[in-house]
Amino acid sequence: MSTSINRFGLYTALAGLASVIVLSQATQLAANTLLSAPWQSLFEGESLIAQQPDCNNPPTQTVMNLCTDLRYEAADRALNRAYQALMPNLSAMRRQKLTDAQLRWIKFRDMECTFVGSLVEGGSMQPMIVSGCKGHVTQQRTTDLKAYLSGRQRTSGVSYKIADRQLNQLYQKLRQGLEPDRKRKLATAQFAWIAFRDSACGFEASGGGNAARNQCLTRLTNQRNQQLQTYLTVDR
Numbered sequence: 001m002s003t004s005i006n007r008f009g010l011y012t013a014l015a016g017l018a019s020v021i022v023l024s025q026a027t028q029l030a031a032n033t034l035l036s037a038p039w040q041s042l043f044e045g046e047s048l049i050a051q052q053p054d055c056n057n058p059p060t061q062t063v064m065n066l067c068t069d070l071r072y073e074a075a076d077r078a079l080n081r082a083y084q085a086l087m088p089n090l091s092a093m094r095r096q097k098l099t100d101a102q103l104r105w106i107k108f109r110d111m112e113c114t115f116v117g118s119l120v121e122g123g124s125m126q127p128m129i130v131s132g133c134k135g136h137v138t139q140q141r142t143t144d145l146k147a148y149l150s151g152r153q154r155t156s157g158v159s160y161k162i163a164d165r166q167l168n169q170l171y172q173k174l175r176q177g178l179e180p181d182r183k184r185k186l187a188t189a190q191f192a193w194i195a196f197r198d199s200a201c202g203f204e205a206s207g208g209g210n211a212a213r214n215q216c217l218t219r220l221t222n223q224r225n226q227q228l229q230t231y232l233t234v235d236r
Contacts, residue, residue, distance in 0.1 A: 055067035055070065055071075061125060062124075065124075065128045068128045068131040079145070082145035082149065086098070086149050094207060097199070097202055104195045105200070108137075111189040114185055114189070117129045118181070118182050144200070154219055155219065160221065163218050167225055167228070174186065174228055174232050197221070
């Protein structure tokens with residue numbers, strides 16, 4: 001099996017293609033809504049909107065890409081449901097903070113998956129890899145929104161200081177093995193993630209003070225560490 005196929009398998013595992021969903025790229029978020037562009041695709045001259053592809057046994061890469069997109073759309077709906085259910089429970093100040101965090105999350109999602117897809121830049125698998133990545137990141141964010149609704153955020157036994165030190169080590173190690181263009185893409189994604197993390201933890205602090213902020217910083221940093229560790233495995 002070739003190296004490219006091995007890498008594809010690893011990124012498929014990373015993206016969680018069995019359960020990922022495509023979230024349509026959004027550039028703006030209203031104060032109380034998330035909008036997704038309608039999905040539309042053509043295959044062999046026929047619209048697939050009215051034709052359900054065989055996603056259990058996709059015959060071509062084009063159909064594999066399409067199936068990933070369809071799963072991604074389902075995640076978009078789940079994310080929107082969680083977001084819309086949460087917003088009425090918040091004060092005006094906290095609604096604004098959540099909106100700000102979500103805008104930063106959208107930018108992180110797009111930059112992150114641009115980096116992930118760059119492993120197979122220009123290849124026929126790239127749309128599926130990007131969609132799978134976006135679906136995986138979307139599911140993680142939906143989990144956080146649902147936790148806000150239930151009032152039961154996950155905690156971590158590792159201190160933020162330790163998690164942050166691990167983050168810097170993993171980031172530098174990953175960066176060393178990348179070509180210049182992928183280094184730039186990784187840096188852009190990392191800066192976007194930091195902006196999202198700080199905004200999201202600001203939202204959590206608005207409801208739970210400094211203790212909630214520290215728990216958020218630790219949780220999201222540990223989550224990021226897991227992502228970077230997976231990328232290290234893929235790019236090794």
